[in-house]
Amino acid sequence: MNTESYQPLTLMDFAEPESSSMWQAINDDVMGGESQGEPQVIDRQLHFQGDISLANNGGFASVRARGQHHDLSAADSVLIRIKGDGRSYQFRLYTKAHFQGSRIAYATSFQTIDNEWLELRLHFSQLQPVFRGRTLSGPAFSPADVEEMGxxxxxxxEGPFKLVVDWIRAA
Incomplete structure (x- = not known):
């Protein structure tokens, strides 16, 4: 890929009012846990915040933007501008790939610095196929078929958390 001629593609900038309704929470309550997390778009930024509980074998919170249709085959990475709380989060992309009847996530982790804006490049080569908390050996990530991100x-x-996302771009 000739990165000099490729302009980053904005996938999400949260400026449009409908961007708020695209984001949905999926927390550990789907399996009996008690963690809470929710997405809100405030001042053109996504705020993903809540509280992690380890009760009932819980311990995760997530948000996803559904209804995405991106062909990212001209890119090799995603750029994100985020402000966190010092915790480590995952960025996830979803394609048409399924395992045991459910969608596979392609995930990579990133570390935040408490109350500091960071611009991070997350290379597609870092993405690992994940299904319900376990890493799979495949299928490989297909950048041409991105349908969700999260x-x-x-x-x-345990405890409160907050991640603020300014924008998400492909590069």
Whole structure:
């Protein structure tokens, strides 16, 4: 790929009012846990915040933007501008790939610095296929078929959390 001629493609900038309704929470309550996390778009930024609980074998919170249709085959990475709380989060992309009847996530982790804006490049080569908390050996990530994107906190540490996302781009 000739990166000099490729202009980053904005996947999400949260300026449009409908961007708020695209984001949905999927927390550990789907399996009996008690963690809470929710997405809100405030001042053109996504705020993913809540509280992680380890009760009932819980310990994760996530948000996903559904209804995405991106061909990212001209890119090799995703750029994100985020402000976190010092915790480690996952960025996830979803394609048409399924395992045991459910969608596979392609995930990579990133570390935040408490209350500091960071611009991070997450290379597609870092993405690992994940299904319900376990890493799979395949299928390989297909950048031409991105249908959803999201963030997940799964560090097994109880307490409040907050991640603010300014934008998401492909590069």
């Amino acid at each position: 963030f997940m906190l799964v560090d097994k540490r």
